[in-house]
Amino acid sequence: MKKILKIAAVILVVLIIGFLVWFFGFAPAYVADSRNEVINKPPYRVSEKARALHEKLLVADLHADSLMWNYDLNERQRTNQVDVPRLLEGNVALQAFTVVTKSPRGMNIERNDDKSDNIFWLALAQRQPLENLSSLTKRATWQAARLHEYAANSNGKLVVIKTKKDLRDFLERRKTEKIVGGFLGIEGAHALDGRTENVDVLFDMGFRMMSPSHFFDTEMGGSAHGIEKYGLTEKGREMVRRMEAKKMLVDLAHASPATIDDVLAMATRPIVVSHTGVRGTCDNQRNLSDEQLKAIAKTGGVIGIGFWDTAVCGESAQHIARAIRYAANIVGADHVALGSDFDGAVRVPFDTSGEALITEALLNENFTEDEIAQIMGGNVIKVLSENLPD
Numbered sequence: 001m002k003k004i005l006k007i008a009a010v011i012l013v014v015l016i017i018g019f020l021v022w023f024f025g026f027a028p029a030y031v032a033d034s035r036n037e038v039i040n041k042p043p044y045r046v047s048e049k050a051r052a053l054h055e056k057l058l059v060a061d062l063h064a065d066s067l068m069w070n071y072d073l074n075e076r077q078r079t080n081q082v083d084v085p086r087l088l089e090g091n092v093a094l095q096a097f098t099v100v101t102k103s104p105r106g107m108n109i110e111r112n113d114d115k116s117d118n119i120f121w122l123a124l125a126q127r128q129p130l131e132n133l134s135s136l137t138k139r140a141t142w143q144a145a146r147l148h149e150y151a152a153n154s155n156g157k158l159v160v161i162k163t164k165k166d167l168r169d170f171l172e173r174r175k176t177e178k179i180v181g182g183f184l185g186i187e188g189a190h191a192l193d194g195r196t197e198n199v200d201v202l203f204d205m206g207f208r209m210m211s212p213s214h215f216f217d218t219e220m221g222g223s224a225h226g227i228e229k230y231g232l233t234e235k236g237r238e239m240v241r242r243m244e245a246k247k248m249l250v251d252l253a254h255a256s257p258a259t260i261d262d263v264l265a266m267a268t269r270p271i272v273v274s275h276t277g278v279r280g281t282c283d284n285q286r287n288l289s290d291e292q293l294k295a296i297a298k299t300g301g302v303i304g305i306g307f308w309d310t311a312v313c314g315e316s317a318q319h320i321a322r323a324i325r326y327a328a329n330i331v332g333a334d335h336v337a338l339g340s341d342f343d344g345a346v347r348v349p350f351d352t353s354g355e356a357l358i359t360e361a362l363l364n365e366n367f368t369e370d371e372i373a374q375i376m377g378g379n380v381i382k383v384l385s386e387n388l389p390d
C-alpha cells in the first residue's frame with residue numbers, strides 16, 4: 001500500500017513539474033504562434049508598377065496587438081505578424097501598437113461577459129510582474145513601457161510618437177533614414193480599472209488612442225459583442241471629456257451601436273475606428289453600417305479597414321481592397337485607412353512585410369495614385385499631425 005502511495009506521489013510530482021515547464025516554458029510561444037497565423041509567408045511579389053508606387057508612400061496602420069506576445073520587436077520573428085525588420089521591409093512609416101488588457105474565454109462577436117480573463121493566464125505564463133495580475137491599468141502601462149524599451153534598444157530605428165513635434169521630426173528624419181514610428185493605443189477602457197483619473201496615467205505612458213470597450217461591456221460603454229450593448233455611461237462621458245482635453249483620440253472599434261451614437265453626439269474632435277470591416281461587403285455585427293461610416297467621417301476622422309476574415313469576408317489583399325473601395329464610395333478616399341489587427345489573434349493573408357500587396361490591390365480597384373497615398377497612410381498622418389498634443 002505504502003509503495004503504491006509512493007509511486008502515485010512520484011507520478012503526481014512529475015506531472016506537476018511537466019505542467020509547469022509547459023505552462024511557463026512553451027505555452028506562451030505556442031499560443032502566440034498558433035493564434036497569429038500568416039496564410040502566405042514572405043517574401044511577397046507584386047507588379048513593378050505597384051512596387052514603384054508603394055516605395056513612394058507613407059504607409060500607416062491603425063492597429064496591431066503585437067505587444068501582447070512577449071517577443072523582441074527589434075528581432076525578426078518566424079512567428080507573429082509584426083516586428084521592426086518586417087515593418088521596414090513593408091515600407092511602413094507608422095504603426096499603432098494597441099494594447100489588450102483583458103479578453104473573455106470563448107471570445108465571439110455576438111455575446112461576451114467580463115467574468116473570464118484570458119489575459120490573466122497569458123500574463124501569468126509570460127511571468128509578467130505580479131501587479132499585472134490584479135490591475136488592468138498596470139497591464140497597459142507595462143506593455144507601453146516595453147514599447148519604449150524596444151525603441152530605446154532599436155538604434156534609432158523605432159521611434160515612439162507622442163506629440164505633433166515628434167511626428168514632424170520623425171517624418172523629416174524618414175526622408176533619409178529607414179525608420180518606423182509607433183504610437184500607442186488601448187483596446188477597451190476596462191484598462192482604466194474603473195477610474196477615469198487613470199486616463200492621465202495612460203496618457204503619461206504615451207497612450208494617444210483608446211476605445212470605450214473591447215469584447216465585453218465596460219464601466220465606460222457597451223461593446224458590439226457585449227451582453228447588454230448599452231451606450232456610454234456617465235463615467236464613459238467623463239472619460240471622453242478627459243480624453244479630448246488630453247488630446248487623445250477616441251477609437252470606436254468594437255463599440256456597440258449605442259456607444260457609437262453617444263460618442264458621436266458629444267465628440268468635438270475627429271473620431272477614429274482603428275480596425276473594422278464594412279457591412280456593405282461583410283455583413284456582421286463586428287462591422288460598420290453605411291450610416292455609421294458617414295457619421296464618423298463627418299467628424300473628420302478615419303476608418304481603418306481590417307485584414308482578417310470577419311472584417312472583409314475573405315482572406316486576400318483583394319478582399320481588403322474591396323472593403324476599402326466600398327467605404328471610399330460612401331465617405332470618400334480621404335476618410336479610409338488601414339487597420340490590420342496584426343497579432344490580434346487573427347489569421348491574415350500576409351504579414352506586415354507584404355503591405356505592397358494592398359497597394360497593388362488598390363490599383364486593381366482603380367484608385368488614383370493620390371487616393372492610394374491617402375488610404376495607405378496619408379489620412380492617418382493628417383489626423384495625427386492635426387490632433388496629437390503639441
Ligand SMILES: [Zn+2]
Pocket residue numbers: 187253254275341344
Ligand atoms: Zn480588436
